[in-house]
Amino acid sequence: MKLAVIQTKYSENVNINIAEKVKEASKNADLIILQELHQSPYFCVTEDVKNFKYAQNFENDLVFWSSVARENKIVLVTSLFEKRAEGLYHNTAYVFERDGSIAGKYRKMHIPDDPAYYEKFYFTEGDLGFNPIDTSVGRLGVLICWDQWYPEASRLMAMAGAEILIYPTAIGWLEEEGESETASQLMRWITIQKSHAIANGIPVATANRIGFEIDPSKTYKGITFWGNSFILNAKGEEIARASANNEEILYAEVKREETREMRDIWPFFRDRRIEDYKDLTKRWRD
């Protein structure tokens, strides 16, 4: 599976910019992964009904990204602001086949709501569960950003046969946070995703955005998205990693036999104590 992860910053011509990068990446990759909500600024930095405008052309968005996949003959993982009905929106990854057809979609299941990441205002939580998407390049375990922090999500994808975990992401720093805290946050973000590769013996590809985006409400100065998009092999080893500041295309080839090798050597799935896992479906064990 030859894949590419595209890391970009928001600009007025973002769709043209990304489409050009997809064209370039398609020379060396069959699967191309874009970052979370790549068509727009990360509008969730503040709560404002005006921002639902970013979902108003959703059907045209599908047509556009379908054409990008078809013209470049690649499988394309996009991240869109899905308008499902008036007043009902999702944060949804649409996956397009090489012929432009829709291979499947994943609606973000875990929705954050933290200062400057007010996603619960914009997005209804996903109702499609944790199900990978079959494509011509393999079975893709597409999850989105906040899902990164949940070992339950990655496990369920792996158990449904996902051959790779894919995380379109928009995460960064507030200027108000100190330097040591920001370094620690980046470490935690990479570490938790490495753990998904390790626990499940599958590769991981994560696309994050870069660039500083202001908070129009002026509550905060804004968010500096920290880039550092990466690709891990089935051992959790970094095989590609982007910078914090530059637009980049990461390339890697991940091999199915690495998953078998990892799981045969360290057979974690053999020994899960499923009869004692029932309480995982509780909110808390009190």
Place this chain on the structure above:
Amino acid sequence: MKLAVIQTKYSENVNINIAEKVKEASKNADLIILQELHQSPYFCVTEDVKNFKYAQNFENDLVFWSSVARENKIVLVTSLFEKRAEGLYHNTAYVFERDGSIAGKYRKMHIPDDPAYYEKFYFTEGDLGFNPIDTSVGRLGVLICWDQWYPEASRLMAMAGAEILIYPTAIGWLEEEGESETASQLMRWITIQKSHAIANGIPVATANRIGFEIDPSKTYKGITFWGNSFILNAKGEEIARASANNEEILYAEVKREETREMRDIWPFFRDRRIEDYKDLTKRWRD
């Protein structure tokens, strides 16, 4: 919570050696953690009924470690070869209170069985579930070695109110494995445990053994236990780490308010999609 992790190698006088180290550590710690099966060599390197001899004095072992806890007025996490009945054995962590009483026990739930780690021959899998142990220093989420690889185990302990995860461990390298593979294994081992701290916002303390122990069956040369015992804070940051080769006592103070701070800032427990986690109790989603 002031704690110490003791990393030792096996020797003929191992119990005296460890008791002396506990005495030293007790000057600066209220909670002391020993490595997996610290009384014996790691006999699981081969399958031999003769090795059940290491469990034959189990009741005396309890008396001995009780006295070590009582004399030093510390909470002591031990790791014993428990003889429960003739032909029924467990790999069990007994936790002793400052007065020498038994605070509780945890029977290893996930039992490995890999070349040179033939634990399924020796140990019946635990039947006490994933339940933390209440002590005068706090609620301890004691797990053992192979449990390290299971995010389900750490999650269940955290959800039951564990204030710290504790992993007595015996893990190392076979000489037959190459250098890059051994470095990768160490990375995976530390990373997966950091992920438990990060996902759950609680500290982690892991005691591993050091030293080369031969394989008496001569199937392998033997295992070089890789040490590197460590303590993580609730952010998953390393606050203490031992060498690969030396006997050491690691000290750290972990603070309850760090758990609250971590969970308030990144409230992963708030957003778990428990209604969609049911399949975690399946063997595979096919």
